[in-house]
Amino acid sequence: MENNNTLLIKNVIFPDKSKKDIYIENGYIVRIACGINKKTKYKIDCCGKKAILPGLINGHTHSAMSFLQGYADDLALKKWLEKKIWPVEKQMRPEDIYWATKLACLKMIKTGTTCFNDMYWMPEISIKAITEMGLRAIIGLSLIDILPGGDKKVVEKNWRIFKAHNYRNISFSIATHAIYTVCKKNLVWAKNFAKKNNLLLHIHLSETKEEVDDCIKKHGMRPVEYLDKIGFLGKNCILAHSIWLSDKEINILKIRKCNVVYNPCSNMKLGSGIFPYPKLNKANINICIGTDGSASNNSLDLFEEMKFASLLQKAYNKNSAIMSTKEIFNITTQNAANALRINSGIIKIGKLADLVLIDLKNICLIPNHNFLSNLVYSCNGSCVSDVICNGKILMRNRRIKDEDKIIKESQKRIKILFNKNKGRSKNKGRSKNKKDNISVSVNAVIYYKIIHAEKAILEVQRLYHAVSQLAQTTMRNAVGQVSLDQLLSERESVSESIRTIIDKATDAWGIKVDNVELKDITLPEEMKRVIGRQAEAEREKRAIIIKAEGEVIAANNMAKAACTLANSSGALHLRTLQSLNDISSDQSNTIVFAIPLEVLRAFETISNKGNKDKILLSKKSENQ
Ligand SMILES: [Zn+2]
Incomplete structure (x- = not known):
């Protein structure tokens, strides 16, 4: 991204095939004419080989879901969210969201998107990533009852912080996830808060038939009727999906001047239905287009989205005239800009310089009988050569600053995130040993018999599954109550306590639990090493004790022997002579006798010859 205040785009082809120059200053289009000769900091000369478009606008997405692209296919929304998406999202750390958002921005820039309406949590991280990438976005301050950090206090706090910043490229919405994840009280609060602070309200609405049926069951009315009743709906509402609408609901949306977002690929992929x-078009409701998140699309390319959007409507309504190229192009630019309150979506003096250059030499545009037709039906994101947002060049000849780094870092984070998640989902039999905080994997077998067939059928749904689930939870609890040593040494009593609990709990299902056997207890690698080291230390301790005990016995015996020698006269001399004999057997030893002087004097007296005080030395050495 180049830091420029002035930019001149020369000889660019407009959709009406005219060739003009565009002068941009401080992020706005200031002049459009032929032959502009102004000295600017940055200049792009298209030489008549590139066409210009307003930047495309994604009306509904979840940018940080880019890491989940291709992770869960062929599932319906509810199962897809609960079994696959939410478990991974719960593991996502700020650095994952940061790189995932950057990756999404990279994909959007590469495919000509300059602005998007985002719904995710950790808005401060998204803002950092998006600002660094230079794109424009509406950041949703998420309100969702089931996620930590999705409550109104956090929204209030975030808004206090964000509104103090005068972000050039970022504006805000209150992103109430859906009517099935946000309670009535919070929806009403969000509506009032958005009104008070002049914010948009972004919500998933009537995406599936199930959602509508649940709403009727819970509130006695359809989703749009429910939202209207609590006063939620207004012209600041961006309603993503809006598939399952009755005529009455469409009329309410018209009266309330709401904006709706068509997400064709996501709706088709999740089998949600058809917009x-x-x-909605007949009712003059403002329609935008969105990709939704990368996990349900699996692309952020709005060129592809335009094509799918149009073709799906033509096929479903059996009408080739429906949703013309002009209509879908306006939906992706002007309509979205109006809904999101962005002064762009059209190339005009005074509008924001959010612009995209298309390489007319790209094979997708040959032949070029009808530029708009090519854009919608033949192009894809790879036809985009340059992207300008807020007057700044984000992509020049398909190169984006730091793109290699973003790809590398994203791959690194994806690997860590999904390895972490793999470990978590495989842990069916894993239990944390609460007493000593060690995780172990335990395999168990449960033997039971049905003693009341009637109860087993009538009192429980899917008996085998229920017993298995109960056994797993009970096992986790029971194993969690004991230390690792107890678990390893008192396996039988732990099994018995599990059996007793399950047996009692399954009485109502007509089941008698005969036995529970804990089979394999697998310890983590680190724990195995620790136990190995402990066993080694134990053996060393025992060896030292045995040696010390031996020394005590030896010392006692020696003391006894010394006593015996001392009590028998001459015994010590005999012992000394015996020792001399032992020593002299080895020629390498030298023996020195120390004889008292008085003894020698006695010899001197006897011989009368001696005049010298001498010590007799008897020497025996290897030299003699
Ligand atoms: Zn969505």
Whole structure:
């Protein structure tokens, strides 16, 4: 991204095939004419080989879901969210969201998107990533009852912080996830908060038939009727999906001047249904287009989205005239800009310089009978050569600053995140040993018999599954109550306590639990090493004790022997002579006798010859 205040785009082709120059200053289009000769800091000369478009706008996405692209396919929304998406998202750390958002921005820039309406949590991280990438975005301050950090206090706190910043490229919405994840009280609060602070309200609405059925069951009315009743709906509402709408609901949306977002690929992929375009268009409701998150699309390319959007409507309504190229292009630019309150979506003096250059030499545009037709039906993101947002060049000849680094870091984070998640989902039999905080994997077998067939059928649904689930939870609890040593040494009593609990709990299902056997207890690698070291230390301790005990016995015996020698006269001499004999057997030893002087004097007296005080030395050495 180059830091420029002035930019001149020369000889660029407009959709009406005219060739002009565009002068940009401080992020806005200031002049459009032929032959502009102004000295600017940055200049792009297209030489008539590139066409210009307003930047495309993604009306509904979850940018940080880029890490989940291709992770869960062929599932319906509810199962897809609960079994696959939410478990991974719960593991996502700020650095994951940061790189995932950057990766999404990279993909969007590469495919000509300059602005997107985002719904995710950790808005401060998204803002950092998006600002660094230079894109424009509406950041949702998320309100969702089931996630930590999705409550109104956090929204209030974040808004206090964010509104103090005068972000150039970032504006805000209150992103109430959906009517099935946000309670009535919070929806009403969000509506009032958005009104008071002049914010957009972003929500998933009537995406599936199930959602509508649940709403009728819970509130006695359809989702749009429910939202209207609590006063939620207004022209600041961006309603993502809006598939399952009755005529009455469409009329309410018209009266309330709401904006709706068509997400064709996501709706098709999740089998959610088909957006009622003809009815909404007839009612003059403002329609935008969105990709939704990368996990349900699996692309952020709005060129592809435009094509799918149009073709799906033509096929479903059996009408080739429906959703023309002009209509879908306007939906992706002007309509979205209006809904998101962005002064862009059209190339005009005074509008924001959010612009995209298309390489007319790209094979997708040959032949070029109809530029708009090529854009919608033949192009994809790879036709985009340059992207400018807020007057700054984000991509020049398909190169984006730091793109290699973003790809590398993202791959690194993806590997860590999904390895972590793999470990978590495989842990069916894993239990944390609460007493000593060690995780162990335990395999167990449960033997039981049905003693009341009637109860087993009538009192429980999916008996085998229920017993298995109960056994797993009980095992986790029971194993969690004991230390690792107890678990390893008192396996039988732990099994018995599990059996007793399960047996009692399954009485109502007509089941008698005969036995529970804990089979394999697998310890983590680190724990195995620790136990190995402990066993080694134990053996060393025993060896030292045995040696010390031996020394005590030896010392006692020696003391006894010394006593015996001392009590028998001459015994010590005999012992000394015996020792001399032992020593002299080895020629390498030298023996020195120390004889008292008085003894020698006695010899001197006897011989009368001696005049010298001498010590007799008897020497025996290897030299003699
Ligand atoms: Zn969505």
